[in-house]
Amino acid sequence: MMKTTSATPAGTTDASATPTSHSHFDGVDLQLLAERIATPFHAYSASAIHQRIEALKTALVGLDATICFAVKANPNLAILQLMANAGLGADIVSVGELRRALNAGMPAERIVFSGVGKSADEIAGALNVGIMRFNVESLDELHTLQRIARAQEVTARAAVRINPDVDAQTHAKISTGKSENKFGVSIDEARRWFAQRKSFDHVQLDGLHVHIGSQILDVQPFRLALARVAAFWRELEHAGHPITSIDVGGGLGVCYRAGVDHPVSTTDYVAAIREALAGFRGRLLLEPGRWLVAEAGVLLTRVIRVKPGTERNFLILDAAMNDLLRPSLYDAWHDIVPVSDQPRPMATYDIVGPVCETGDTFASARELPECAAGDLLLIKATGAYGTSMASTYNSRPLAAEVLLHQGRYAVIRRRQHFEEMIAGEQPARNWKTP
Structure with a gap:
């Protein structure tokens, strides 16, 4: 894994190093998981979803009520x-x-x-x-x-x-x-x-x-x-x-x-x-819909590189707007944290993806522990309107999805293959008149 040099990059603050504690989700070690499944990928906690369902059912006790999950959310x-x-x-x-x-x-x-x-x-x-x-x-x-x-x-x-x-x-x-x-x-x-x-x-x-x-x-x-x-x-x-x-x-x-x-x-x-x-x-x-699944999901992504700029530093991720559209579409905020428990000095970044759009931005002037190429980051609360709004823009395959439950994981959608992405396309050979 690449490390930053001893020089302080533009945007780094003098704030004291801040420890993070986002290395596990529903009992699963996310660093190990990301070694087995290529980033970016979405991970969902079955336990968190069950807890939300039970909380709503408990509140509804005594009412003749049916809960219908809004499928569009996930x-x-x-x-x-x-x-x-x-x-x-x-x-x-x-x-x-x-x-x-x-x-x-x-x-x-x-x-x-x-x-x-x-x-x-x-x-x-x-x-x-x-x-x-x-x-x-x-x-x-x-x-x-x-x-x-x-x-x-x-x-x-x-x-x-x-x-x-x-x-x-x-x-x-x-x-x-x-x-x-x-x-x-x-x-x-x-x-x-x-x-x-x-x-x-x-x-x-x-x-x-x-x-x-x-x-x-x-x-x-x-x-x-x-x-x-x-x-x-x-x-x-x-x-x-x-x-x-x-x-x-x-x-x-x-x-x-x-x-x-x-x-x-x-x-x-x-x-x-x-x-x-x-x-x-x-x-x-x-x-x-959102309430049941949003906070039960995270998007795991790696830093491709840190790009210093004259006015700001860019943290370029392997996830993009086609994996999570909400920040580009709604200017929506998602908390973003390193998957690490090592204290680091704080730095300020524009956190962006590799898609050829200025709108492919997850956060602007966001402060988080100093990052380096190869670092694993977690974008939080992506369980709703993440994969459901995903696309293959820039011919990027759809990301994998993984369900976590009490220390175990199961792939519930593998990363899309290129051949699957173009399966419905064909040369213009069979011309017809309407």
Whole structure:
């Protein structure tokens, strides 16, 4: 392993050496693991996921509630199998996610279908396997669901996704509950749907759904949204429209930045649900995604080199924006630490990847113990929207994924081969006229 010279590089501070303690994860020695699996790779703690599941189940005791994991957060089959074995269902937004959930052993009757762009083929496929419920987001979608269900001679169960016009106080690109967002319909429009519900003879419109955004760190937006849904539920019941299911969505935030992010506790979150929906005798659905898996995942990466600059030093990693897009897409913060317990002087770096984009930056002016080529780093809280948003940009193969559990590990997706990456490509030989 290369070492730094005795000269103090630009950006190094005079702060005292700081020890680190990130060498193990779920009982697995990460240095040894990185000798067996080429970096970069994602590692997930099964124990951490189980702990989150049990914490939420404990908070929900006494409620008729079904937890449906938001597959988009982490669609790996092994992760979905873990969820299925714990009794969770799935919240899906595509037929691909439906197939993953079913392949992982999640029963169709515990699957809900969300999303604004469900195609007719996707609706037909979901009806064909008998999913629990559709969260409907437009009148056109409702008419499409009616038409396809009639053709299949089945009755689809559906909930209206309400847009409560509540600011979730989160990043604009993951806010979904404001009136200008593309998701859901106004309460006024939903009221008209229920007034006409008997004309939809193959759709049982008996549910409400709300989801105001992701990475929410304050319980108040949840309270506001739930209060508006609760008032509408009571209005509908009074008007003779029975509501048998209320889907409260997801959105619980996690700690991406230690000492700065303070997530809402499951106790406070579920207390807000209990208070707002007191007296509701139907089933509650919850759609956690990020909260269950984000902090259970890390991205292991090695330093390729340290590049001194005139104004800053660059720490160049073998991981890139195609392995973890969130910092480039959202300017998202992820804590980054060396996998080492050796004290080192502190230094300041721009931490970047090798992709040919200035946006391929994980952190700017980030202070951490001085690094050298070959050092192993850990990017934290990457278990959600890491691999699910990955790409092969710059013809970089998809990274491996590893599941850890009490000192053991299992590869749950091997690193993509080049031949797999180009498998669907072919020369233009068979020309045709449309």
